[in-house]
Amino acid sequence: MGRKKTLRCPTCGSLVTATDEEFPFCSDRCRKIDLGKWASGVYKISSPVLDPDVLEGTEGEPGQRERRDDE
Ligand SMILES: [Zn+2]
Structure with missing residues (x-):
């Protein structure tokens, strides 16, 4: 019995x-x-992966505020 138990390294194989x-x-x-x-x-x-940069970009964006209509 010259059998050795071998496995492959999960990282590099x-x-x-x-x-x-x-x-x-x-x-x-x-x-x-x-x-x-x-x-x-x-x-x-x-x-899910949340990207903080994406969250920042959607908040407080100028031009997306409520538009005021002068009647
Ligand atoms: Zn390895």
Whole structure:
């Protein structure tokens, strides 16, 4: 039985053996990259991304105020 248990690093796709220190990642760097993806919401689908710049642009825009008609 010379079978080694290997997986592919979820970040870069390199082969990783189960005895590796950073298993299932090939390195500490790849693990941090993967954690960063979760933290930044890449895997989240339910929450929409709100761009603060877009919100600012729609508020207090000149020319969009109520127009006064002089009768
Ligand atoms: Zn990797």
